[in-house]
Amino acid sequence: MKKQKALIIIKPDAVQRGLSGTITKRFEQVGLTIIGLKFQKADSKTVIAHYPSTDVWFEKVGKRTLNNCAAKGVDPKIVFKTDDAVAIGKQVKSWLITYFQESPVLIMAVEGYECIEIIRKISGNTIPVLAAPGTIRGDFSHDSIDLANEAMRPLRNTIHASDTIEDGEKEVALWFTPDELFSYVRADEKIMFP
Numbered sequence: 001m002k003k004q005k006a007l008i009i010i011k012p013d014a015v016q017r018g019l020s021g022t023i024t025k026r027f028e029q030v031g032l033t034i035i036g037l038k039f040q041k042a043d044s045k046t047v048i049a050h051y052p053s054t055d056v057w058f059e060k061v062g063k064r065t066l067n068n069c070a071a072k073g074v075d076p077k078i079v080f081k082t083d084d085a086v087a088i089g090k091q092v093k094s095w096l097i098t099y100f101q102e103s104p105v106l107i108m109a110v111e112g113y114e115c116i117e118i119i120r121k122i123s124g125n126t127i128p129v130l131a132a133p134g135t136i137r138g139d140f141s142h143d144s145i146d147l148a149n150e151a152m153r154p155l156r157n158t159i160h161a162s163d164t165i166e167d168g169e170k171e172v173a174l175w176f177t178p179d180e181l182f183s184y185v186r187a188d189e190k191i192m193f194p
């Protein structure tokens with residue numbers, strides 16, 4: 001079995017709330033290897049490249065918002081001036097570009113077996129109220145999707161975590177140069193994977 005790589009970004013809301021160390025610890029303590037780590041201001045070009053400019057991604061994000069509006073009886077045309085999922089997804093992406101540049105972010109590349117599933121499990125649902133207790137978003141974010149949409153800003157849900165094996169590879173290569181990444185074996189691997 002091959003190890004997978006993933007990108008974690010501790011977003012500006014968590015950095016400004018002093019949660020960088022606490023959140024980093026969760027990924028370290030589960031056994032993943034930190035292979036890259038840096039603290040910097042994100043530039044808009046990298047954030048634009050990071051979130052896919054594909055109709056598939058826009059639609060995923062837009063549909064989530066439309067479902068949420070439907071469940072709450074909110075008219076998306078009032079908040080978003082449209083009920084088209086792709087157009088809504090595009091709006092969320094433009095908010096993310098501004099949000100990511102609010103403060104420095106902590107960018108981390110991690111590696112491990114089934115790394116993607118592990119980081120998504122630890123991160124919890126995108127929408128904090130749906131994130132289980134014990135997950136990072138469940139424990140450290142209490143933002144509301146309705147408030148976020150009304151204020152025309154992204155959900156402040158503390159972290160980004162790659163959500164497919166392909167995205168993990170792509171995102172690590174986008175945010176890190178090869179000489180910023182390290183290859184080493186954690187001491188506990190001898191016990192865990194004899």
Ligand code: GDP
Pocket residue numbers: 060061062064065092096125126145148149153154155156157159160161163
């Ligand atoms: P993730 O992989 O769990 O971060 O979720 P996505 O890739 O679908 O969305 C990227 C980020 O956009 C999320 O982490 C949120 O910060 C934000 N976001 C996603 N969907 C919505 C939405 O419907 N409304 C708002 N306001 N923000 C959203």
